[in-house]
Amino acid sequence: MVIISREEVEHVAWLARLELTEEEKEAYTHQLNAILDFMQQLNELDTTNVEPMAHVLPLVNVLREDEVKPGLPHEEALAGAPDQDRGQFRVPKIV
Amino acid sequence: MAEYEAVIGLEVHVELKTASKAFCGCSTAFGAAPNTHICPVCLGLPGVLPVINRKMVDYALKVALALNCRIAPHCKFDRKNYYYPDLPKNYQISQYDLPLATDGYLEVEVDGRRRRIGIIRVHMEEDAGKLIHEGEALNPGAYSLVDLNRTGVPLLEIVSAPDIHSPEEAYAYLTSLKAILQYLDVSDCKMEEGSLRCDANISVRPRGSEVLGTKTELKNMNSFRALQRALAYEIERQSEILARGGRIKQETRAWDESRGVTVSLRGKEEAHDYRYFPEPDLVPLAIGEDWINRIREELPELPAERRRRFQEQYGLPPYDAAVLTASKSMADYFEACLGHYREAKTVSNWLMGDFSRLLNAHGLEPEQAPVRPQDLAELLTLIDEGTISGKIAKTVFEEMFLTGKKARTVVEEKGLVQISDEAAVLAVVEEVLAAHPGPAADYRAGKEKALGFLVGQVMKATRGKANPALVNKLLKERLE
Numbered sequence: 001m002v003i004i005s006r007e008e009v010e011h012v013a014w015l016a017r018l019e020l021t022e023e024e025k026e027a028y029t030h031q032l033n034a035i036l037d038f039m040q041q042l043n044e045l046d047t048t049n050v051e052p053m054a055h056v057l058p059l060v061n062v063l064r065e066d067e068v069k070p071g072l073p074h075e076e077a078l079a080g081a082p083d084q085d086r087g088q089f090r091v092p093k094i095v
Numbered sequence: 096m097a098e099y100e101a102v103i104g105l106e107v108h109v110e111l112k113t114a115s116k117a118f119c120g121c122s123t124a125f126g127a128a129p130n131t132h133i134c135p136v137c138l139g140l141p142g143v144l145p146v147i148n149r150k151m152v153d154y155a156l157k158v159a160l161a162l163n164c165r166i167a168p169h170c171k172f173d174r175k176n177y178y179y180p181d182l183p184k185n186y187q188i189s190q191y192d193l194p195l196a197t198d199g200y201l202e203v204e205v206d207g208r209r210r211r212i213g214i215i216r217v218h219m220e221e222d223a224g225k226l227i228h229e230g231e232a233l234n235p236g237a238y239s240l241v242d243l244n245r246t247g248v249p250l251l252e253i254v255s256a257p258d259i260h261s262p263e264e265a266y267a268y269l270t271s272l273k274a275i276l277q278y279l280d281v282s283d284c285k286m287e288e289g290s291l292r293c294d295a296n297i298s299v300r301p302r303g304s305e306v307l308g309t310k311t312e313l314k315n316m317n318s319f320r321a322l323q324r325a326l327a328y329e330i331e332r333q334s335e336i337l338a339r340g341g342r343i344k345q346e347t348r349a350w351d352e353s354r355g356v357t358v359s360l361r362g363k364e365e366a367h368d369y370r371y372f373p374e375p376d377l378v379p380l381a382i383g384e385d386w387i388n389r390i391r392e393e394l395p396e397l398p399a400e401r402r403r404r405f406q407e408q409y410g411l412p413p414y415d416a417a418v419l420t421a422s423k424s425m426a427d428y429f430e431a432c433l434g435h436y437r438e439a440k441t442v443s444n445w446l447m448g449d450f451s452r453l454l455n456a457h458g459l460e461p462e463q464a465p466v467r468p469q470d471l472a473e474l475l476t477l478i479d480e481g482t483i484s485g486k487i488a489k490t491v492f493e494e495m496f497l498t499g500k501k502a503r504t505v506v507e508e509k510g511l512v513q514i515s516d517e518a519a520v521l522a523v524v525e526e527v528l529a530a531h532p533g534p535a536a537d538y539r540a541g542k543e544k545a546l547g548f549l550v551g552q553v554m555k556a557t558r559g560k561a562n563p564a565l566v567n568k569l570l571k572e573r574l575e
Contacts, residue, residue, distance in 0.1 A: 011368075012370075015176075015368055015370065017178060054169070054171045054193070054373060054379040055171070055373065055375070055378050055379055056375075057378055059378040060169075060378055060379050060380060060381040061378075061380055061381055062146065062147065062377075062378050063146070063147050063148070063149040063152070064120075064146040064147065064148060064149065065149060065150075066113045066114050066115050066148050066149060066150035066151075067114070067115060067120060068114050068115045068120055068121070068122045069115070069119075069120030069121070069134075070120075071119075071120075071121045071122075071131075071132060071133050071134035071137075072133060072134050072135065072138075074128075074130060074131050077130050077131075077133050077134075077138065078130060085229075085238075085240055086129075086240070087128060087129045087130055087131075088129045088130060088227070088240035088241055088242055089130070089180070089240065089241035089243070090238050090239075090240055090241075091180040091238065091239050091240075091241055092238060092239070093228065093237040093238050093239050094179070094180055094226060094228070094239045
């Protein structure tokens with residue numbers, strides 16, 4: 001059963017900035033359909049009175065107080081930057 | 096253009112003034128050196144976990160309650176996925192299908208008519224970083240610089256219903272919203288620092304029609320006036336297209352302030368496909384009655400209540416009450432003045448007149464004014480005592496504003512004490528009458544207007560210091 005088309009796989013790959021070969025597109029289309037097909041079995045369950053689950057942990061309201069903590073030293077923060085200039089991350093021009 | 100009606104919805108983003116960021120302990124202070132308020136959490140480095148700032152939720156609840164919203168008993172955060180260099184995690188933590196609050200409203204007044212503008216939703220999210228575009232003029236291989244200090248600063252998105260029908264109403268909505276946010280003390284609301292930003296959705300339709308037209312989204316308005324102008328331009332542009340049988344293209348357009356036009360951002364904006372999904376690193380919020388009641392009790396007096404109180408308690412006209420309470424700091428200043436001086440309407444006149452004019456001219460807020468409330472009260476007392484005339488008081492006030500000196504000091508230094516000595520004024524009156532026999536004769540012949548000229552001459556000769564009532568009285572007596 002085809003749930004996700006090859007075009008959709010290409011679109012999602014583009015959104016995720018993934019460059020896929022023709023073989024990979026073929027393979028992922030097949031695999032994703034197999035996963036989605038499996039997931040469809042869940043649709044057979046009657047969930048009328050089941051509350052939607054927003055998180056796997058049975059926790060709510062995990063909060064912190066509004067306190068300032070020191071962050072990373074400036075040099076360390078920029079240490080992983082491929083390129084930098086005057087204390088800032090330097091990237092190809094974006095408009 | 097009258098046959099078309101505009102349908103406008105506004106999307107306001109406002110930074111909440113918590114001390115630390117939404118999901119980490121980095122400072123939110125504005126104006127720090129680039130990339131000095133960042134940490135592994137807001138940089139999205141591997142293995143880190145965000146934790147919700149309690150104060151962000153408290154502030155968001157304040158706003159939601161002040162906007163008469165329904166608070167969701169359960170809400171959650173979602174990831175909004177897109178790629179842009181100002182977003183280091185490649186997703187923004189936001190709220191999608193279960194926002195904090197929905198279904199509120201805000202009352203605005205335009206041309207004396209009160210209207211309710213619906214609020215569709217209020218939700219929490221995090222701000223992105225800042226991009227600086229370099230080298231455009233000289234270097235075709237230009238680049239952009241990224242400062243991530245702002246990344247993760249708590250942001251509230253407030254979406255209005257498409258209930259707004261004119262640029263003036265949009266302006267009134269923003270002014271009212273800003274006043275509420277300032278009264279709540281949850282945001283600096285400085286458009287110039289980006290702590291308040293506004294986008295607009297706008298379409299037009301034939302008046303009387305119930306069908307919505309195709310809308311455009313407007314961006315890049317840097318002030319409320321710019322938003323008003325952009326909307327006016329867009330209404331005209333869309334109406335003209337429809338009038339000649341054309342079709343509106345659904346697109347995002349940017350306001351060009353210098354040219355006064357909106358321009359299409361076609362091709363520069365990618366199709367929105369954010370693939371929202373629940374943020375697995377944050378557990379949901381369950382906001383119960385206790386929490387809501389605690390916040391409700393903390394709500395201060397809001398602009399609408401204060402306006403009513405100003406009318407009732409101080410007997411101010413509705414117009415004065417509305418102008419003064421539109422800004423919290425102006426309303427505070429007004430009440431501080433009344434601690435030193437009784438006549439509310441007199442204070443109101445001064446604040447709406449010369450005080451506001453000078454504040455605007457110097458780009459100051461009331462609390463930054465060199466003239467403090469007790470200083471203005473002293474000036475007004477000098478008028479009441481007859482030490483200076485109301486006209487001279489304006490000069491004195493301006494001098495006080497420019498130098499920060501007190502009223503009495505300015506009056507003494509500049510020799511501005513009013514001349515109320517009858518003999519002294521009479522001497523000048525005699526001189527003026529002798530010098531201007533023509534107007535004197537005119538007045539005697541029944542030309543009432545000539546008196547104004549003669550009063551003016553006396554005031555001029557005394558450099559404005561003569562007591563005007565006395566001048567009038569003496570001139571009339573001499574001309575009988």
